[in-house]
Amino acid sequence: MERLVMKRLCMLCDRKLRISLSTRVPSRVETRRIASTTSEVKFDFKRGLYKYLLLEVEKRLNFTTVVFPSTGGGSSGNLLENGSWTGLLGDVITGKADMGFAVGGNWLRFQYVDTNSGIMEYMFLSFATGKQPAEYTWMAIFLPFSFLVWCICVISFIGAFTIILTLKQTTTRSSSDDSKIKTYLKKMDAMEFVVLAFFEKSVKIQGNFSVQNFVGFWSLVGLVMSTLYKGKIVGILAFPNYPAAPRNFDELAASDYSWGLQFYGGPAYDLFRLSSNPTLKYLTSKMEIEPNATRCYERARNSKFSCITYGAMADYSIKKNFSNKFGKSDVSVASSREFITSVTPAVKKRSYLIRIFDWMISKTVDSGLIDRWVLMDYELMRQEKLIASLNGNVFDELQHDQDLSILRLKNLKGSFVILCVGGSWSCILFLLENIRKSFTIYAGKEDGINLRCWERGKHFTKMHLQRTVIRLRKTKSQVMKNSFISKEVLYI
Template identity: 25%
Template sequence: MDREIHNYNIRHQIIDHHSHTHIHIETLLILSRTISPVYLPLVAKDVDPFVYVTLNPALLEPLLLSRALPARTKYKLGLSLDKTRGELVIRSVCFFCDAGGPVVLTLPAQSPATFDYFPDYVLNLEGHLLRIACPAIKSRIEALPPYEEVNNAQRGMWKTMFEQFLMVKFNFTYNVFLSVGKSGSYIGGGGTGLELENGTWIGTVGDIVAGRADIGIITANTPKRVKVVAFTNSFFDISYLNFITTEGTRVFSPAALLWSFDILMWACIGLSTVVAFLIFKIITRTMTALGLDKGDAMSFARRGIVSHENWGIQHQIFFVATSYLDQDCVLPRFTPLRCFVALWLFFTLIITTIYRSKMVSLLAFPVLEKLPLTFEQLVASDYQVGFIKHGDSAYNTLKASTDKVYVTLVDEMEIITGNGLECLERAVAKKYACIAYAFSTIYLKARNLSDSDIRKLVFAPESTYNIFMGLALEGGSIYKEGFERWLGWTRPFHLADLWEEQDMYYNVRLPKRAWWLETNQTDKLEHSDFVESDDLTLKHISGAFYALAGCLLICAGVFVQELVSYYWEREMEKGLIWVRLKVRLRTMVKLKNRRVVRFNNYY
C-alpha cells in the first residue's frame, strides 16, 4: 500500500469518526501529521504501517493480538475513543517485551512532533523461541531427533549463522526440526516443499503454511512456493547442480595405429592414392597414344640398374606402397612420370613424418578416456547416471523441463535418497555419473572419502539450476525486515564460505580422521600417487606387435596363395604332358597299325 494513500485514508477516517467534537479533530490532525511523513518514492514490502480503528476501546487489545491480519503486521496502531473521559486511546504491541511474549502498550495522544508511533519492536526478541524447519541436508545443518531441545543444531554453516550472527543481533533462541513428510511427522520427511494433489504442502514450505514453523531454511524460491510463503530478498547460501565422474582411464589399443589421423584425413590420403594411380594411367596412355613408348621409354630403374621391362601396374602399386613405408622404390625413366613421382615422394614425406611423430606419442603415452563435460554429452555417453535427491525443487524442475536433454536424463537416471554416499562410491568404482548439489558432494567428500578417492573424482564444468537460498517465512512475517537486513551482510564479507570451510574441516573432516585412527583404518590416510608411471611397458607398444601379427597373417596368406598357384600350374603342366603322351601313343599305334596293314597286303 502506498504510504500517501494510506495516510490520506487515515486522516479522513479520523475526521469521519470524530467529527462530533472539534477538540478531538484538532488532536487527531496533529497526530496524523506526525505519522504522515513526506513523500517517499521507495516503499518496502511488508513494512507499511497500519492503523486499526474501533469505537470500543476494550476491543483494541484482542484486535491487535488476534491471529488474523493484525498479528502479522509489524508496524501497527490501534485507535479508539474513550467516550467517558473524552480522550483518544492509542495502543501498539511490543511483540517480545514480556520475556519473549507480547505486551500491549498505550501511547500518548499528545506528543512531540519527533515522537515515533511506529518503532521497530523486532530488534530484541528477549529469548523468544523460533521454530525452524529444515530439510534432510546434513551438509548444511544437522540435528538429532526427537528435535525437542533448544538451540539443538549439532553442526553446519546454518547453525553458525544463527548462533554466531542472528542470535547475537536479535537475542532469540531456536528449535530446529526436520520438515514433516506425508506421514504427518518427521519420519519420512526432510523435503523442502512439495505440493500434493489435494493442494496441501509438505516439507519446509508445508510447515510454514501450517503454522508449525516460523522459519524455513535451505529452501529454494520457486514460482509455486512464492504464492504461499515469503522469501527474504537477501540470501545466505548458494548452490547448483552438476555431475561428477571419475578420472578417465588410459586407453591402450592397437587401434592407436590409426589415431594419428582422423577419418577425414584417412579418406583424403586414400583419395590421393587413387588419384595417383589415375595420373599414372593417364601419362602412360598418353605416351602410348603419341608413340613415345618405343624402346626403353617405359622401362624403370632400381638402385642404378635399368630394367627393360615396362613400368606396369604391378610396379606402380609397389612404388606407392614403398613410398608410404619409406622404402626403396622402383622409379620410372620417362621424364613426365619422374616429375610426378618426385612430387608424390615429397607428399608422402610430409604425411609419413606427421604420422610417425604422432604415432610415437600415442603408443608411448596413451590418451585418456574422454569424459562427458556437459549434460548433453552425458546423455549421449554410455555412463550410468544417479541423482542424489536432496529436497524437491531440483528434481521437480528437471522433471518439468521440456528440453530433450533433461527429458532423457530424467527417464534414465536413478533416484538416490539418503545422504547419497553410494552415488559417489559408484562414480569412483565404475563408469557412473552422479548428479547432485555442489554442497552435497562437498560434504560427502569431507565426511566419507579418503584423499586418494577424492582425487579420482572429476567435476564437470557445466552446471544447471543455480539456487540462492535465504529464509522462507509466512507472508507478512514480522521477522522478514530485520532478518533480511542483517542477512544481506553475510555475502559481501564471504561469511558463508568461511563458515562452510570451518564446518567441513573441524566438524566433518577431523572427526572422520580420528575415527579412522581409532578403528585402525590407516590405509585410508595414505597418500596415493596421483600421476601414473610413464615407464614403457608391453601394453604401451602393443600396437607394434599387433601390426607384426597382422603382417605375418598377410604373409602367410600370400605364401598359401603362392603354393596353391604353384601346384595348380604344376598340375596343369602334368595334365598337358599326359595329353601329349596320349596323343603320341595314339599316333604310334596308328603308325604301327598302318605298317601291319601294309605288310599283310604285301604278302
C-alpha cells in the first residue's frame, strides 16, 4: 500500500465516515458489538475483506470509520411498494450513512445511488449440491463402456458372424455335402467363436485360409476389448459409484432435484422473478425461498436439494460449517456462472467521496490485494477452527465418507449378481449342449446312410479299419491257372 498511495495524502482531514455494512454477506464482513460508555450501540469489525480494506484506507486517506449493520438485518436493500428503500441503500439515501459497503450493481439501483467505477470484485449466481450416498448396483457391469461403445460391440458381433459365414461359403463343395442340422451347428460354432473371443477363450473353428486369417484379427480385437473392460470393472464393482450432480442450471432443471433460493429480494430474486429465459422461468415456478444459509446448505447436504446462491457466499459457508479437518466437504458449488454482477461501495448521488474511493479501490484491485485479503480471511478462519478442535470441538465429518480398507458385502454386490447370472446362463448352455449332442448323433446317422465310399467314416470320431482276406475254394479252372481269387471287405 505504501507504493500505491502518497505518504502525505490528507484528503479527508480526520473526518468520521458513517459506513453501513451488508452483514448478510458473511463471506465478506462480520461485525461485533463493543462496550460503550453511552447508551449508543457501537460496532466494530470482526473479520472479512471489508475489514482489511477499510482499515488500510483509513490510514492512507486520514479518516475514521463508524461502522454498523445496515437497517433491516444487514441486507443490501430492497425497494418497497411505497417507493422507499430498506437495508444499506436505504441508509445511504436517507443520510443515515455516508457510504455503504457493498452492493451489487443493477439498473434500478443506479437511479438512486452512485457506485464506484473501481469495482472491488464480481459475484455470480451458482448453486450448491451435496454428495449423494454411494450406489452399489448390478448395473455397474455396464458402466465401463458408454452406450455408444456397447452398441458398436453388438454391431461388431453381428458383422463378424456374417463375415465368417460369408468366407466359409467360398469353400467349393457340393450342395448335398451337409445336412440342414449340420449347417445349423456350424453357424452355432461361428457365433460361439465370435462371442468367446472377447472372453479370451479358445474355440476350434474349421474353415479355409480366409476364415483363419479373419479369426486371428478378431481374436486380437477381443483381447484388446476384454483387457480394457477388466481394467475398469474391478474398481467399479469393488468401490462405490456416486451419482453425478447437475453442473449448470439447464441440467438442474432437467434433473430430479428440488431447489431453493437463499434470498428473498435483491438482484438475485429479481433475476428469477423477471427473467424471460425459459430455464430460469421454469426454475422460478418450482423454486422455494430458503433465507437461512445454514439450513439451505444442510438441506443440500442431506437430500437432493440445490441451494441457489452467490458463489463466494457458498464457498465461505462450506469452508466454515461443512468441511472436515482436511478441508473436504460433502457440499460443492457447481461450475455454472450466471448473472455476473459487480460489487462496489454505494454513496449518495453527486457525492465527493465517489472520486476518492474510486481511485483508491482501483489501485487496490489492480495490485491484487483484494484477492490476497480474501485468502487471508479464509486462512484465519481455518486456524480458528483448528484451535477450536484442539479445545475439544470437533470438525464436521463427512456423512458419506467410509473406510475402504475393509470390503463389505455391498461392495461386491455387482460381483454376486454376475455370479448368479453366470450360473443361470451356464445351466442354459448345459441344456443346449446336451440338445446339440443329440442332434449331432442324429446327423451322423443320417449322413451314414447315403455316404459315398470315400466319405465313409468322415463324421465319426473313431474309425476302425479292418482288412480281411477271404480265400475261396479252388476250382478246376483256378487250379489250372494256379491262382486265387481274393476279395477285400471293409468293415467300419
